[in-house]
Amino acid sequence: MRAPDRTETIALLGLLALLGGGALLPQWALFLVTLALTKGLVVLSLLLLMRTGLVSFGHGLYYCLGAYAAGTVGQLLHVGDAAVMLLVAFAVSGAVALIVGLLLASYRGIFFAMLSLAFSMILYGLLVKSSALGSTDGFNIAFASAAGVKLSSASRRYFLFALVASFAALAAVGMHRFLGSHLGRLVPAVRDNELRVEYLGASVRNIVYLNSIIAAALTGLAGALTALVVGHIDPEMAYWTTSGEFVFVAILSGTSSVLAPFLGSLLFELLRSFAYQYSPNTWQMVVGAAMLLVIMFLPTGLWAVFRGKRT
Amino acid sequence: MGHVLAVVIDGIIYSSWLFIIAVGLTLIYGVMKILNLAHGSFYALGAYAAASLVGRWLAGGGSPYGSYAMLILAAILVGLVVGPLIERGLLRFLYGKDEIVLVLVTYAVFLILEDAIKLVWGVEAYFVSEPYGLLGSVSIAGLTYPVYSAALVLVSLLVGAAFALALNRTRQGKLLTAVIHDREISAAMGIDVRRVYLVTFTVGTMLAATGGALTAPTVSVVPGMGVEVIVLAFAVVVIGGLGSFAGAALGSLIVGMVRSAAVHYLPAVELFSIYVVMAVVLIARPRGLFRALEARKI
Numbered sequence: 001m002r003a004p005d006r007t008e009t010i011a012l013l014g015l016l017a018l019l020g021g022g023a024l025l026p027q028w029a030l031f032l033v034t035l036a037l038t039k040g041l042v043v044l045s046l047l048l049l050m051r052t053g054l055v056s057f058g059h060g061l062y063y064c065l066g067a068y069a070a071g072t073v074g075q076l077l078h079v080g081d082a083a084v085m086l087l088v089a090f091a092v093s094g095a096v097a098l099i100v101g102l103l104l105a106s107y108r109g110i111f112f113a114m115l116s117l118a119f120s121m122i123l124y125g126l127l128v129k130s131s132a133l134g135s136t137d138g139f140n141i142a143f144a145s146a147a148g149v150k151l152s153s154a155s156r157r158y159f160l161f162a163l164v165a166s167f168a169a170l171a172a173v174g175m176h177r178f179l180g181s182h183l184g185r186l187v188p189a190v191r192d193n194e195l196r197v198e199y200l201g202a203s204v205r206n207i208v209y210l211n212s213i214i215a216a217a218l219t220g221l222a223g224a225l226t227a228l229v230v231g232h233i234d235p236e237m238a239y240w241t242t243s244g245e246f247v248f249v250a251i252l253s254g255t256s257s258v259l260a261p262f263l264g265s266l267l268f269e270l271l272r273s274f275a276y277q278y279s280p281n282t283w284q285m286v287v288g289a290a291m292l293l294v295i296m297f298l299p300t301g302l303w304a305v306f307r308g309k310r311t
Numbered sequence: 312m313g314h315v316l317a318v319v320i321d322g323i324i325y326s327s328w329l330f331i332i333a334v335g336l337t338l339i340y341g342v343m344k345i346l347n348l349a350h351g352s353f354y355a356l357g358a359y360a361a362a363s364l365v366g367r368w369l370a371g372g373g374s375p376y377g378s379y380a381m382l383i384l385a386a387i388l389v390g391l392v393v394g395p396l397i398e399r400g401l402l403r404f405l406y407g408k409d410e411i412v413l414v415l416v417t418y419a420v421f422l423i424l425e426d427a428i429k430l431v432w433g434v435e436a437y438f439v440s441e442p443y444g445l446l447g448s449v450s451i452a453g454l455t456y457p458v459y460s461a462a463l464v465l466v467s468l469l470v471g472a473a474f475a476l477a478l479n480r481t482r483q484g485k486l487l488t489a490v491i492h493d494r495e496i497s498a499a500m501g502i503d504v505r506r507v508y509l510v511t512f513t514v515g516t517m518l519a520a521t522g523g524a525l526t527a528p529t530v531s532v533v534p535g536m537g538v539e540v541i542v543l544a545f546a547v548v549v550i551g552g553l554g555s556f557a558g559a560a561l562g563s564l565i566v567g568m569v570r571s572a573a574v575h576y577l578p579a580v581e582l583f584s585i586y587v588v589m590a591v592v593l594i595a596r597p598r599g600l601f602r603a604l605e606a607r608k609i
Contacts (some may be wrong), residue, residue: 055411103594110346110410114549115593118586123540125583240542244418251415279531281429288422296404 007176010259016170022161034161034229036262036269037168039249041222043261044171045215046250051179052211053191054108057243059219061100061123062093064238066220067227068133069093071141080144082163086224093220094213101212105205120238127235137236141227160229167225171218172258178214179258179288187211248291254298317454318571324460326465326567328522332540333547333559334470335518341491341554342511344410345402348417350519350544351537352424357392357520358527358536359428361385362437365527369441378442386524390517398512406508421537429534436531443528463525470518474556487511491554546589552599561600 022030049056066089073079073088081306100119107115128136145151151159178184186207189197194204227233236242253264275283320326332354341348364385365378397420405416446458478484490497490507498504523536530536547566550559566585573581580587592600 027324055415081587103590107593107597111593111597112413113411113414114346114545117542118549118589118593119547121586122583122590125580125586128582129579151528190444241538247415281434282426284422284428285430288419291419291422292401292416296410 005176007258008173011169011172011176014259014262015165018165019162020159022165027157030157030161031229032166032269032273033266035155035226036266037164038225038229039246039269040168040224040262040265041171041225042219042246043249043253043265043294044258045218045259047188047253047255047261048175048179048211048215050250050255051187051191052208054060054112055247056116056215057113057240057247058118058120059215059246060238060240060243061116061120062097062216062219063223063226063242063246064120064123064127064233064235065096066093066223067141067233067237068127069220070224070227071139072133072231074141074143075139080142081101082146082228085143086221087227087235089224090217092214093223094217097213097216101209101216102205104212105209113256117243120192120243121240124238125234127238129156134234136235138236140230140232142231143228158160165226167221168262172262176258183210245287248287249295251291251294314575316452318575319568320451320454320456321574322564322568322571323464324567325571326563327464328526329543329547329563329567330467330560331430331470332519332522332544332552333526333563334474334556335515335522336544337548337551337554337556337559338474338511338518339515340548341556342487343371343402343406343508345408345413345417346545346553347515348414348541349397349420350515351520351539351541352421352428353389353393353516353537354523354526354540355428355532355534355537356389356424357522357523358384358530358532359432359437360389360520361524361527362439362532363432365439365442366386366437375441375445378439382442382524382527383521386517386521389520389524390513393520394513394516394521395509397516398509402512403505403508407411419458421541425537434534436533437527439530440528450515459528466521466525470521471556471560478556543585546585549599550592552601555599555601558601 022033025033042059046056046059069089069092070085074083079085104112104115104119127133132140135214143156146159146163179187186197186202188202189202190204190207197204197207223237226237249264249268250261252268253260271286272283275286295303332350335353336347336350339345339350361382364381368378368381369375399489401416401420402413405413443457443459446462448455448457449457449461476484478488486497486502489500490502490504494504497507522540543566547562548559549562550565551560551562565588569584569588570581573584
């Protein structure tokens, strides 16, 4: 029998540690870790795209779509079940990606980034002008049960934490398996040399399309989870600066391991909370400087993305 | 009829404002192949510098008409100081890297500058409205417009004409066009590409700062004014074709008119009409309306 994969073991152990330790953490820490894990899911989907050689500056589109899908189902259709909300978010983002991904699959490089940015800004513009959905205020979102099981408000926070941690571990393991599979190994090949992949008989466009859909569905799910954790959604989730933040965490984490996004996201959230507390007006500067340092001096994550593009 | 005239005039004013900012962006991309996300913060720097300079000038008892010179001076100063600083201090080490890496670098610069502005000027709003109201207003077919807007249109026409002239008639302009088309061969021919890069980035910064300086009297100068501007400028430049000056002009005209029409006829779509146009153009003509000829590289 094959020895268990190291990454999967770490993911499982991490999940167990989180579930156990989560019961002991204070509320604010639990909230922070939960949020970091949901954002880590988004960064994981960005990792998939970056391994394909694409940087998406418009991931806020699916993030916001997932959140608003869950919220609309919750508030306007009066469904209080978390499972239904998450399923709807997953489905809606996947469905939108079926169309948008088709358009985006023809583009590479900065045009991919700019077109994805344009789509996310279109959603932003739509949401801001829609008073039914709360315009720039957004609206609150709450859930009372999950898959039919009613939850008391006391246990809800831990339940969400456990749910998010499980999803994170599942997504990490799933992504790891996918990237190790036959189709997944073509992903970095597409980044390295598309022409060669075509000569091998695989379809580059199909791979990029599939990756877009996977990334979008995962991000939509993460958006809905964030909405449930935070309890509030607003159009700012679709703004390009939100997408830029995800890109930053993706660069910080690097693309070498599927567990890196979660660590990077945790680090980012911790740093942000403390930076905001002590010096709110220099946070962006810290982020920008850190990004510059990573790009210039810690290229392992970043160069692996762009290796083979320029001699 | 009056309504259509209002749409057209508003569109022209907005297009001129967009053109001043977009032409700097397309210049920087065309020559250096860098999509400069920091353009928005150069714009904001120009606005803040203008606010400070005009404020000082007027407080020092200067003539109100001199404040216009102060606006232009602020823009030039920002360009001369910030442009070479960033180009020589940072971008110089990163030429030759993949385009998307440079986008991320300029994004980092944008973040740093946004906070730098907050550190230097604080977070309160600045108001420097004297230059705006000084020239009075003019009435066109029953619609009242400030003469300042006409001045804005004039400046943008001047900038456009200056570019057209400089690129086609002067020697430096032809060298610049050569570098735009092929950097390697230009270097092989003996053109000092590094100096061209420095000058280009400085001029681009100056143009963004001019846009900001000219906008400062019309709005309250607050942190974060650059964020919205970047995506607008991108939309314009991408529609017109990255690196093309005629494209920047046409792009700003299209975006200006579309937005003006949206504001007047269908306000609900105002915000995203521009991005819809950008998406449509990108889908139909991936390189923009005026595509630069590119040989396919394997």
